[in-house]
Amino acid sequence: TQLLEQSPQFLSIQEGENLTVYCNSSSVFSSLQWYRQEPGEGPVLLVTVVTGGEVKKLKRLTFQFGDARKDSSLHITAAQPGDTGLYLCAGISGTYKYIFGTGTRLKVLA
Amino acid sequence: DAGITQSPRHKVTETGTPVTLRCHQTENHRYMYWYRQDPGHGLRLIHYSYGVKDTDKGEVSDGYSVSRSKTEDFLLTLESATSSQTSVYFCAVRDIGSGNTIYFGEGSWLTVV
Numbered sequence: 001t002q003l004l005e006q007s008p009q010f011l012s013i014q015e016g017e018n019l020t021v022y023c024n025s026s027s028v029f030s031s032l033q034w035y036r037q038e039p040g041e042g043p044v045l046l047v048t049v050v051t052g053g054e055v056k057k058l059k060r061l062t063f064q065f066g067d068a069r070k071d072s073s074l075h076i077t078a079a080q081p082g083d084t085g086l087y088l089c090a091g092i093s094g095t096y097k098y099i100f101g102t103g104t105r106l107k108v109l110a
Numbered sequence: 111d112a113g114i115t116q117s118p119r120h121k122v123t124e125t126g127t128p129v130t131l132r133c134h135q136t137e138n139h140r141y142m143y144w145y146r147q148d149p150g151h152g153l154r155l156i157h158y159s160y161g162v163k164d165t166d167k168g169e170v171s172d173g174y175s176v177s178r179s180k181t182e183d184f185l186l187t188l189e190s191a192t193s194s195q196t197s198v199y200f201c202a203v204r205d206i207g208s209g210n211t212i213y214f215g216e217g218s219w220l221t222v223v
Binding site: 006033043044088095096097100101 | 141143145150151152153154155158160166168169200202204209210211212213214215216217
């Protein structure tokens with residue numbers, strides 16, 4: 001079974017701090033995605049990374065795909081309370097399965 | 111908005127009773143998924159479908175069955191509900207045209223007492 005392990009599981013930081021969330025697997029993925037989920041809603045896509053070593057930026061969020069395409073990271077610069085939520089990485093396993101990571105719950109305190 | 115509707119949105123049922131959750135989509139997506147979400151486990155795949163009458167098991171399929179008789183509907187059935195199946199259930203579709211983006215329904219909150 002392919003697993004996507006995320007760390008840390010929980011993170012509580014002050015507004016303005018930087019943070020990094022990791023998504024790791026023992027398997028190679030053709031692409032990885034990051035989603036954010038807010039309470040009472042389904043997850044929403046933030047970004048897709050496809051190429052090993054790829055770096056994508058979305059305002060204060062920087063996403064990186066590992067060279068071997070087994071891991072990914074999400075870095076947030078100067079976190080804001082609006083960044084609070086559950087962050088999930090996800091990837092396609094085989095042809096049809098779509099699996100999600102264990103999740104990182106972020107709380108940014110004002 | 112991927113046009114996904116889940117029903118019911120909230121349900122309380124008794125142990126041992128059958129329960130069916132419905133997912134309806136209006137965008138003609140081929141791939142559909144049922145996940146459950148529990149604290150500390152992220153989203154776990156229960157079953158998925160890659161076409162009408164084509165379904166397969168996910169990571170946590172025990173106690174669940176699915177059916178897809180039409181493109182737009184994907185049903186999840188708990189044959190005999192147990193308290194361990196108390197969870198939030200999300201239906202999702204995979205949009206090939208937007209780079210394999212997964213779009214989720216609003217979720218169904220199921221409590222088994």
